[in-house]
Amino acid sequence: MNEHDELLQKVLERLKNNYFSNIKSMLSESEKVEPIILNGLNEPYLPDATAVKSGKNYIVEVETSATLTSEGKDITLKALSKYADSNGIELVVSVPVSIFMDAGKKLSQLKVDASIWDIQ
Numbered sequence: 001m002n003e004h005d006e007l008l009q010k011v012l013e014r015l016k017n018n019y020f021s022n023i024k025s026m027l028s029e030s031e032k033v034e035p036i037i038l039n040g041l042n043e044p045y046l047p048d049a050t051a052v053k054s055g056k057n058y059i060v061e062v063e064t065s066a067t068l069t070s071e072g073k074d075i076t077l078k079a080l081s082k083y084a085d086s087n088g089i090e091l092v093v094s095v096p097v098s099i100f101m102d103a104g105k106k107l108s109q110l111k112v113d114a115s116i117w118d119i120q
Contacts, residue, residue: 003064004062004067005027007062007064007094008025008027008048008062010119011048011062011094011119012025014117015051018053020053020058021053022050022051022052023050023051024049026047026049033047033048033050034050038079038083040078041075041079045080047059047060048060056088056090057089057090058090058092059084059089059090059091060117061077061080061091061092061114062119063095063103065096068103074110077110077112078110078111084113084114085113090115091114092114092117093115093116094116095119097120100118
């Protein structure tokens with residue numbers, strides 16, 4: 001299992017432990033996440049995870065130091081932010097604690113409205 005998938009497993013545990021429901025992820029065999037159409041991307045996008053808590057929908061994206069700086073990530077994050085905002089969905093970007101500050105700077109520079117969760 002690669003770093004991204006290991007971090008996603010930890011995020012899924014956090015969601016379960018914090019009473020989120022209808023948790024779906026790209027790693028799940030039974031509860032697969034649904035692809036979404038994002039403006040600016042040619043293909044439907046598969047979020048890392050989606051969940052619901054207190055009637056609010058969430059999209060959770062996991063980023064590693066490599067994926068946060070990968071080519072095209074800026075476009076994807078901006079598109080996800082616009083999609084979430086226009087659909088009343090909370091966007092969460094989960095990162096290793098070691099890049100928490102870098103992620104905050106990047107999201108701020110991109111004007112991406114998202115909560116940032118650090119993963120131990």
